[in-house]
Amino acid sequence: MLANGKSGACSRLKRDVKIAYYPEWYPVNDHITLYQRHSKPCVWTCARSCCERNSELTCVWTHLMGFLFTLQGFRLFMQKPDDDFLHPGEERFLFILMFVGASCCLGFSTIYHVIFSHSEPYYNAALRIDLCGIVLGTNTPWYTWIYYSFYCERGIQIILMTLIAICGIAALYLLTTCSSLLRECMAKQRAMIASAVFTLTFPVYAMVFYRDGFMFALHDGCQRWGILAFAFGISAVVIYCSKIPESLYSGRYDYLIGSHAIFHVLSASCLWITMYNCMALQERRFEIGEICPKY
Ligand SMILES: [Zn+2]
Numbered sequence: 001m002l003a004n005g006k007s008g009a010c011s012r013l014k015r016d017v018k019i020a021y022y023p024e025w026y027p028v029n030d031h032i033t034l035y036q037r038h039s040k041p042c043v044w045t046c047a048r049s050c051c052e053r054n055s056e057l058t059c060v061w062t063h064l065m066g067f068l069f070t071l072q073g074f075r076l077f078m079q080k081p082d083d084d085f086l087h088p089g090e091e092r093f094l095f096i097l098m099f100v101g102a103s104c105c106l107g108f109s110t111i112y113h114v115i116f117s118h119s120e121p122y123y124n125a126a127l128r129i130d131l132c133g134i135v136l137g138t139n140t141p142w143y144t145w146i147y148y149s150f151y152c153e154r155g156i157q158i159i160l161m162t163l164i165a166i167c168g169i170a171a172l173y174l175l176t177t178c179s180s181l182l183r184e185c186m187a188k189q190r191a192m193i194a195s196a197v198f199t200l201t202f203p204v205y206a207m208v209f210y211r212d213g214f215m216f217a218l219h220d221g222c223q224r225w226g227i228l229a230f231a232f233g234i235s236a237v238v239i240y241c242s243k244i245p246e247s248l249y250s251g252r253y254d255y256l257i258g259s260h261a262i263f264h265v266l267s268a269s270c271l272w273i274t275m276y277n278c279m280a281l282q283e284r285r286f287e288i289g290e291i292c293p294k295y
Pocket residue numbers: 059109113260264
């Protein structure tokens with residue numbers, strides 16, 4: 001282990017190297033030593049660099065593939081006949097909202113990783129778009145989930161949907177109007193906000209498990225997919241914050257398996273499992289029909 005003096009000298013050296021090679025605004029990962037992508041003041045060069053060996057290689061491709069898979073899933077889901085829904089109009093609307101939100105999340109993230117290295121204005125605009133995509137991706141599946149999970153309790157359904165809509169609109173408003181938010185809100189703080197959003201969802205899940213009974217909700221209620229989505233989501237935030245594996249072995253995971261690429265795979269998996277959860281809830285409700293238990 002390094003003594004304090006050596007460790008201080010090391011971090012000073014890293015800071016000096018960063019200042020020498022990267023502009024002030026550039027989001028440098030201190031643990032990537034060889035293949036960190038450099039600032040490229042040309043959109044075409046930025047796009048071409050996504051096929052070169054650098055830290056953004058897997059970040060771009062993981063979410064681009066995720067975006068294309070989501071579009072394909074959307075296409076297949078829309079082929080479902082109206083006879084497979086109890087209320088085709090409102091159910092289809094909620095699913096369209098969910099697929100559009102997920103596509104925006106994955107698509108906007110791809111755009112961010114392709115062009116952020118162009119210049120500071122591009123970085124700020126791309127980051128804003130990326131964060132708006134995350135809000136849409138995390139907000140929109142909730143309407144579908146609440147619709148089916150509280151199908152027999154219209155009052156709770158409307159209250160929860162309204163709260164989620166207010167939170168989503170407020171987050172989008174702040175991200176699109178408050179420019180200082182982007183500069184001041186660093187990566188770690190963003191991860192803390194994401195964790196806080198996750199914990200806000202606990203009471204809603206607790207309501208469902210308390211109402212239906214744990215084992216029934218888990219199996220017959222199809223909520224096991226929600227638990228799995230949580231596990232992926234929380235793992236994604238932990239990996240993002242701790243920068244594992246490159247923080248443990250600096251310079252060894254410079255591309256392909258960086259923490260951000262793992263975060264992309266885990267967050268996309270969380271999104272797909274949540275969407276699958278909503279589809280399972282829809283099929284279950286279709287099987288049950290309009291029957292509601294007496295609480
Ligand atoms: Zn990303």
